[in-house]
Amino acid sequence: MMARSRNIKPGFFSNEHLAEVDFATRLLFIGMWTEADREGRLEDRPRRLKMALFPADNVDIDAMLYSLHxxxxxxxxxxxGRNYIQVVNWAKHQNPHLKEAKSTIPEKPAVEPCPVKTGASTMQAPDKNSSFPADSLSLDSGFLIPDSLSLDLPIEDQKPLPVAEAPAAPTNIQVLKPKAPRQKTEAQIANTNTWDAYTIAYLDRYGVEPVRNAKVNAQVAQLVQRLGAEEAPQVAMFYVTINDSFFIRSSHELGLLVARAEGIRTQWLTGRQVNAVTARQMENTQANISAAQEASRSILEGGQANAFLRRNR
Known part of the structure; x- marks a missing residue:
């Protein structure tokens, strides 16, 4: 996703229908405009939206999207098989820049209306010689009222059947109350944010989600402990973008990030990716600097000639 500048009108804040949702959902709705393309469409990926709009908050994006829907x-x-979102009435409220890229997200397929049956009725037409559909359904026929159901029974045989008494209702019924949702700890929230950030970057690079199991959960917790709740998600996303052959061969396995957490954090802070090529360049640069410093020291101290001074002696 790429954030874009959008318009917000004063009427947004007084919309009585938006007032039915909480503050975070209203903020999500605004944030979605900046993630949508020029047609008001975006991918329906709650985890990615969370990292783009609520990276440090414990919110349920999927539930909030459901409310807006x-x-x-x-x-x-x-x-x-892919999920998308269309912001309703987009063209009425937004005016994208003319140079903004065209939408690559397909429109929602049109729903075809159900055909109206105009044929003959399913009820059977009356018989030409009778007011009833068929003789077999005539009230005068013995089909509907056989002899066993004859109404000409003796009066003494027409006694009402006994009515069974209903059992007494139990008095010890306990109504189970729904359990209150468990609140996540700060560590759990940090771990979730870090895993979501890593997953988003991994999906963008490899097109599949990374494997998650007990071992990976422990690695995520260890990364958060070493880098902190604020930096761990950012470093995790940065790590997947590093074009180092060693990391690429291992498909940016999370364990390598944990093993080199502090070094990758330094690269993230400096904005400089270090791979085998850049490492050799830095090594050569440092060697040249060391030689130059040695030459300068020899000149000042009148010492022996070296690679820089040999030609002048």
Whole structure:
């Protein structure tokens, strides 16, 4: 996703329907505009939206999107197995720049209306010689009222059947109350944010989600402990973008990030990726600097000639 500048009108804040959702959901709706393309469409990927709009907050993006969909502010749909979002009434409120790239997200398929049956009724037409569909359904026939159901029974045989008494309702019924949702700890939130950041970057690079198991969960927790809750998600995303042959051969395995966490953090802070080529360049540069410093020291001290001074002696 690439963030874009969008318009927000004063009427947004007084919309009575938006007032039905919480503050975070309203903020999500605004943030989605900056992630949508020129047609108001974006991929329906809650985890990625969270990292783009709420990287440091414990919010349920999928539930918030569902609320906006129910209120018809957005339309969540699928095409060929992929999920997308269309911001409703986009063209009424946004005016994208003319040079903005065209949308690559397919529109929601049109829903064909159900055909109206105009044929003959399914009810059987009356018989030409009778007011009833067929003689077999005539009230005068013995088909509907056989002899065993004859109403000409003796009066003494027409006694009402006994009614069974209902059992007494138990008095010890306990109503189970739903359990309150467990609140996540700060460590759990940090671990979730870090894993989400790593997954998003991994999906962008490899097109599949990374494997998650007990071992990986422990590695995520260790990374957060070493780098902190704020830096761990950012470093995890940066790590997957490093074009080092060693990392690429291992498909940017999370364990390598944990093993080299501090060094990769330094690269992230400096904005400079270090691979085998850049490492050799830095090594050669440092060697040249050391030789120059040695030559300068020899000149000042009148010492022996070296590679820089041999030609002048």
């Amino acid at each position: 129910e209120l018809e502010f957005i339309d969540r749909y699928s095409v060929d």
